Amino acid sequence: MLKFNKNILLFIFIILISCKKENNDYLKGHWKNCGENPGFSDILVFDEKYNSVRNDTIFSHKDSAIAIVEKIxxxxxxxxxxLKSIKDQKIYRFCKK
Known part of the structure; x- marks a missing residue:
């Protein structure tokens, strides 16, 4: 009976680890605008001081939404x-630097 309980706990633990929430730390750092569309910021810095990401929305340091993440x-x-700009609804491409 004890062996059976250990297997169940191990199975539950593996499922919980595999269902881990996606972390936005991947976006941390500097991103340079490498697309054809000028008009958005040339460089985006994701940290506690400048820009942050919540769900799929990018906020400036003043806590106002500036763009939505379309895809990575x-x-x-x-x-x-x-990124899709909230201001003009254009798609901008950034490269990690």
Missing amino acids: SHEYGEPKLY
């Missing part, structure tokens, strides 16, 4: 961040 992809081994 890896193209040619380099991470790319696609």
